[in-house]
Amino acid sequence: MSEDIHAERAGFVERAIVRHRAADAIPAIDRVAEEIPVALVFNGISHVVMMATPRDLEAFAYGFALTEGVVTSAAAIFDCEVFLRPDSAEVALTIAQEDFVRLKDRRRALTGRSGCGVCGIDSIEMLDLQPEALPPSLIHVDLPAALARAAAGLREHQALMQATGGVHAAAWCAPDGAIVQVFEDIGRHNGLDKLIGHLALHQVDMRRGFVFLSSRGSYELARKAARMRIPLLATISAPSSLAISIATQAGMKLVGFCRQDAFVDYTPGIAL
Numbered sequence: 001m002s003e004d005i006h007a008e009r010a011g012f013v014e015r016a017i018v019r020h021r022a023a024d025a026i027p028a029i030d031r032v033a034e035e036i037p038v039a040l041v042f043n044g045i046s047h048v049v050m051m052a053t054p055r056d057l058e059a060f061a062y063g064f065a066l067t068e069g070v071v072t073s074a075a076a077i078f079d080c081e082v083f084l085r086p087d088s089a090e091v092a093l094t095i096a097q098e099d100f101v102r103l104k105d106r107r108r109a110l111t112g113r114s115g116c117g118v119c120g121i122d123s124i125e126m127l128d129l130q131p132e133a134l135p136p137s138l139i140h141v142d143l144p145a146a147l148a149r150a151a152a153g154l155r156e157h158q159a160l161m162q163a164t165g166g167v168h169a170a171a172w173c174a175p176d177g178a179i180v181q182v183f184e185d186i187g188r189h190n191g192l193d194k195l196i197g198h199l200a201l202h203q204v205d206m207r208r209g210f211v212f213l214s215s216r217g218s219y220e221l222a223r224k225a226a227r228m229r230i231p232l233l234a235t236i237s238a239p240s241s242l243a244i245s246i247a248t249q250a251g252m253k254l255v256g257f258c259r260q261d262a263f264v265d266y267t268p269g270i271a272l
Contacts, residue, residue: 032166052190061197074201129245146176150178154182171212219242221233
């Protein structure tokens with residue numbers, strides 16, 4: 001991987017602000033989550049521009065390629081170069097020819113925003129709402145204990161959130177709820193893509209753990225998790241009706257409103 005400038009960015013910038021409280025106005029310096037356009041280029045053709053936090057961009061590109069079905073496996077990505085500039089970034093991937101041909105056949109003009117995972121598609125028919133059924137789970141999860149442990153441990157891994165107050169986190173957890181890895185981004189789906197890309201790059205079997213998210217459980221998050229055969233998706237906030245439908249079709253456990261002493265099971269018929 002090569003980059004034009006810094007190999008890594010802090011993920012935030014400092015801005016002069018004025019804090020107002022009651023009758024007081026106090027000048028200060030605040031840390032704000034960084035957001036820049038990131039172009040993902042496959043075999044020389046720009047496919048998508050996403051607004052993202054400029055950290056972990058190789059993992060982000062791998063994860064996007066996998067969770068959006070651009071490639072069938074991480075092995076189909078032959079090369080990945082990150083070009084990071086002050087106000088934008090480009091990630092150039094070289095992928096297998098058969099995957100590239102398929103991508104061209106269904107290529108869409110898509111300009112992503114930090115809060116949206118399917119902006120810009122041409123028609124409803126382009127939405128992939130039919131996930132394949134997951135294989136039988138390879139893990140057993142004591143949901144109350146595991147979710148309590150994940151909820152209790154997430155904050156200490158959210159360095160960028162503590163600095164800015166404005167990013168989402170995606171955590172990979174062991175079956176007992178121990179947090180193994182966390183990625184943060186201004187976009188909730190970007191954070192998940194970064195996490196999945198990292199797991200794929202390190203050849204982690206995603207059927208043997210679960211994902212814990214600091215956001216609501218939206219359609220695109222459930223679809224991405226189901227595509228990667230992740231058996232359990234847990235979120236701090238509420239899921240959408242479509243996320244529940246995707247999880248149910250795939251046979252993936254979906255839980256929300258996870259706290260240290262409570263959670264809501266939205267797929268009670270699915271066991272782990």
